[in-house]
Amino acid sequence: MELNTKFMKETFFIVMKAIPVTLEITIFTMIISMVLGFALSLKKIGRKKNHLVNFYVSFVRGTPIVLQILFFYSLLPTLLNYILNIVLKLNIKIFDINPIFYALAVFVMNTTAVLSEVFRASLLSIGQGQMEAALAVGLTPWQAMRRIIIPQSLTSALPNICNTTVNVLKSTSLAYMMTVQDIMAVAKKQAAFGYNYIEAYLVVLVWYIILCTVIQLIFRVTEIKVAQYKQGKRVKVLKIQGLRRFSYAGIKERAQVVWR
Amino acid sequence: MLELKNVHKSFGDNEILKGVDLSVNKGDIIVILGPSGSGKTTLLRSINFLERADEGTIDFGDIHTSLVKAGKKDVYRIRKKTGFVFQNYNLFANKTALENITEGLIYAHNYSKDEAREKALKALRLVGLEDRADYYPSQLSGGQQQRVGIARAIAPEPEVVLFDEPTSALDPELVGEVLNVMKDLAKSGITMIVVTHEMSFAESVANEVIFMDGGVVVEKGTPKEIFSRPKDPRTELFLRRIIRKDYDYVI
Numbered sequence: 001m002e003l004n005t006k007f008m009k010e011t012f013f014i015v016m017k018a019i020p021v022t023l024e025i026t027i028f029t030m031i032i033s034m035v036l037g038f039a040l041s042l043k044k045i046g047r048k049k050n051h052l053v054n055f056y057v058s059f060v061r062g063t064p065i066v067l068q069i070l071f072f073y074s075l076l077p078t079l080l081n082y083i084l085n086i087v088l089k090l091n092i093k094i095f096d097i098n099p100i101f102y103a104l105a106v107f108v109m110n111t112t113a114v115l116s117e118v119f120r121a122s123l124l125s126i127g128q129g130q131m132e133a134a135l136a137v138g139l140t141p142w143q144a145m146r147r148i149i150i151p152q153s154l155t156s157a158l159p160n161i162c163n164t165t166v167n168v169l170k171s172t173s174l175a176y177m178m179t180v181q182d183i184m185a186v187a188k189k190q191a192a193f194g195y196n197y198i199e200a201y202l203v204v205l206v207w208y209i210i211l212c213t214v215i216q217l218i219f220r221v222t223e224i225k226v227a228q229y230k231q232g233k234r235v236k237v238l239k240i241q242g243l244r245r246f247s248y249a250g251i252k253e254r255a256q257v258v259w260r
Numbered sequence: 261m262l263e264l265k266n267v268h269k270s271f272g273d274n275e276i277l278k279g280v281d282l283s284v285n286k287g288d289i290i291v292i293l294g295p296s297g298s299g300k301t302t303l304l305r306s307i308n309f310l311e312r313a314d315e316g317t318i319d320f321g322d323i324h325t326s327l328v329k330a331g332k333k334d335v336y337r338i339r340k341k342t343g344f345v346f347q348n349y350n351l352f353a354n355k356t357a358l359e360n361i362t363e364g365l366i367y368a369h370n371y372s373k374d375e376a377r378e379k380a381l382k383a384l385r386l387v388g389l390e391d392r393a394d395y396y397p398s399q400l401s402g403g404q405q406q407r408v409g410i411a412r413a414i415a416p417e418p419e420v421v422l423f424d425e426p427t428s429a430l431d432p433e434l435v436g437e438v439l440n441v442m443k444d445l446a447k448s449g450i451t452m453i454v455v456t457h458e459m460s461f462a463e464s465v466a467n468e469v470i471f472m473d474g475g476v477v478v479e480k481g482t483p484k485e486i487f488s489r490p491k492d493p494r495t496e497l498f499l500r501r502i503i504r505k506d507y508d509y510v511i
Contacts, residue, residue, distance in 0.1 A: 018295065019459065033469075079284075101366060127350075129348060129350035130352060132310055132346070132350060132352060133344075133346060133350035133352065134352070135309075135310065135339065135349070136310065136339060136342075136343075136346075136413075137339075137363060137364030137368055137412065138336060138339045138340045138342035138364050138367075138368025138416075139363070139367055139368050140336070143367050143368075147353075147363065148352050148354065148363075149368065151354050152353060153477065154352050170440070212459075228396075229353060229354050229355075229396040229397075229398065236489060
C-alpha cells in the first residue's frame with residue numbers, strides 16, 4: 001500500500017478553500033449560543049423552575065447529535081414548507097435555502113444547551129456577596145450583573161467555552177450529512193474520484209488539528225489576559241514574534257509583571 | 261435622622277426579629293451587641309434592603325416608607341445614603357482597590373470619572389491605603405481588604421455607615437488596624453451603626469450600646485450603663501461570657 005502524496009497535496013489546498021464554511025458555522029453557532037445560553041442560564045438560576053427549559057436540555061443531552069441532525073434535516077424543511085407555503089401561502093422556495101442554515105439551527109440548539117449549563121455553573125461560582133456589595137453601593141441589579149458578575153463568571157467559564165468551541169468545530173464535520181460543503185464534505189468528494197479515502201481523511205485530520213490548536217491558543221491568550229485579577233498580577237503579553245512563542249510557555253516567559 | 265419602627269423578619273418558621281425599634285441621630289456611634297442569632301445582622305441588613313423585612317417602617321431624612329413595600333426609587337435613595345461594610349469584605353474581585361470605590365461613585369452617584377477617582381483616592385488615604393490603589397483584592401491582606409471595604413463605604417459621604425461584624429473574619433493580629441480606622445472615622449463625626457463583638461471598641465467609642473437577644477432589644481444605654489450596671493440578667497450573662505471569659509463549662 002502506498003500513499004498518493006500528490007493527491008494529498010492537491011487535496012490539502014482544495015480542502016483549505018472549505019475552511020471558511022467550517023469556521024462560519026462554528027463562529028456563528030458560538031455567538032448565537034452564547035447569547036441564548038446565557039439568557040437560559042439566568043432563567044435556570046432563578047427561583048422558578050422552568051420545566052420547558054429542563055425538557056429542552058434533557059432532550060439535547062439525551063440524544064446523539066447525528067440523530068438530531070438527521071431528524072431535523074428531514075423534519076425542518078418539510079415542516080417549514082407546510083407552515084409557510086401551505087398554511088400561510090407565502091410561496092417561499094424552502095428547498096432552495098442553503099443547508100448551512102439548517103446546520104446552524106441544529107448546532108445552535110445543541111450548543112445553547114451545553115453553554116447554558118456552563119454559564120449556570122460559572123454564575124453560581126460567584127458568591128452572593130458580590131451581588132450584595134454591588135447593590136449596597138447603589139448599583140441596580142442589571143448594572144451589578146453587567147459590571148461585576150458577568151465579567152467574573154465569563155472569566156471562570158472561559159476554559160469551558162473553549163472546550164465547547166472545539167467540540168462545535170469538530171461536530172461541524174457532521175454537517176456533510178446536510179449537504180453542507182465543509183472541509184469534511186469536500187474531502188470526501190475528492191476521495192470519491194479515485195477511492196483515495198485514507199489520504200483524504202489524513203488531510204482532513206491534519207486540518208482539524210490545526211484549526212483546533214489555533215482556537216485553543218486564542219483562548220489561552222484571552223484567558224491570561226482577562227484573568228489577571230485572579231493571579232493578582234498585571235500581565236502584559238509582549239510582542240509575539242514567531243509561532244513558537246505563541247505557545248503557553250512562550251507567553252509565560254515573555255509575560256512581564258508590571259506593578260504600576 | 262434615621263428611625264426604624266417595629267421591624268419583624270422571619271426566615272421560614274424562624275422568627276429573627278420580633279418588633280425592633282432603632283433611632284439614630286446625626287453623629288451617633290451606635291454599637292449593637294448580642295449573641296449570635298439574635299438578629300443584629302438582619303436588622304442592619306434590613307436598613308438598606310439587603311433583606312426585606314416582613315413588617316416595619318423606616319424614616320430616613322425625608323424618606324418615609326414601609327420596609328416591606330418600599331419602591332425601587334426609595335430603595336436606591338436609601339442605599340445611596342448608606343454605606344455598608346461586610347463581614348467578609350465582599351470587594352469586587354475583578355476590580356482594583358481604586359475601582360472598587362469608583363464603581364459606586366460613577367455608576368450610582370453619577371460622579372465624573374475624574375471626580376470619582378479623586379474622591380476614591382481621598383477615601384483610600386483616610387484608611388491608609390493610597391499606595392495600594394492599583395492592587396486587586398487577591399493581592400491584599402484581610403485587614404487591607406476590609407480597610408478598602410470601609411473606604412468604599414465612606415467615599416460617597418453617606419449619612420450613615422453600617423458595619424456588619426467588620427472584624428470577625430480577620431486574623432487576630434489584623435483586627436487592630438481595622439478598629440483603628442473605625443475609631444478615626446468615629447472621631448471625624450460620621451454616623452455609624454456597628455454590629456460587633458469587640459467590647460473594647462464599644463466601650464471606648466460608642467455613645468449608645470444596644471443589646472439584642474432573641475429578636476428584641478433587651479437593653480440600651482451608654483456604654484457605662486450597659487457595661488458596669490446591666491439591668492437585664494441576659495445582658496449580664498452575655499457580658500460575663502464575653503468580657504470576663506467566665507464560662508460555666510469545663511473542657
